[in-house]
Amino acid sequence: MKVRLATVCTLIAILLLLGACSSGATVEVSCDDFTEQQHISKSVEVSTGETLTVTLCSNATTGFQWVESAQVSDKGVLRQTGQEFIAPGEEDGEPPAPGTAGRQQWTFEALRKGTTEVSMEYSHPWEGGEKGVWTFTLTVVVK
Numbered sequence: 001m002k003v004r005l006a007t008v009c010t011l012i013a014i015l016l017l018l019g020a021c022s023s024g025a026t027v028e029v030s031c032d033d034f035t036e037q038q039h040i041s042k043s044v045e046v047s048t049g050e051t052l053t054v055t056l057c058s059n060a061t062t063g064f065q066w067v068e069s070a071q072v073s074d075k076g077v078l079r080q081t082g083q084e085f086i087a088p089g090e091e092d093g094e095p096p097a098p099g100t101a102g103r104q105q106w107t108f109e110a111l112r113k114g115t116t117e118v119s120m121e122y123s124h125p126w127e128g129g130e131k132g133v134w135t136f137t138l139t140v141v142v143k
Contacts, residue, residue: 024051031057034134043139052108059101066104074116082107110142
């Protein structure tokens with residue numbers, strides 16, 4: 001019993017240390033947030049060298065999609081390193097109900113100290129489609 005308790009305590013301590021050592025910031029906006037307010041602005045602080053992850057609600061069944069490349073006002077301060085769509089149910093392995101929203105996720109690297117603005121637009125991608133139905137603007141301060 002004592003060995004099992006010691007093992008569990010050790011695992012908990014390791015997990016806590018890993019969580020404390022994680023480098024980066026995360027900003028997430030849900031579909032409910034966008035339903036209440038179509039144009040959302042936030043701000044975040046990160047340190048040089050850290051990763052920033054931005055996750056926004058996205059529902060491909062509506063025909064709308066977020067831009068793949070975010071607009072970054074100062075690319076010397078922040079650089080986009082990735083972008084992916086996360087389908088609903090991918091986390092838990094359960095099949096989602098038809099029409100369930102997923103998430104669009106961008107990753108960025110903080111390159112140097114400064115302030116920059118990141119913006120994304122949720123639109124119909126085809127010519128003549130609705131543009132900017134939802135917008136997201138993030139002020140990023142790199143320290």
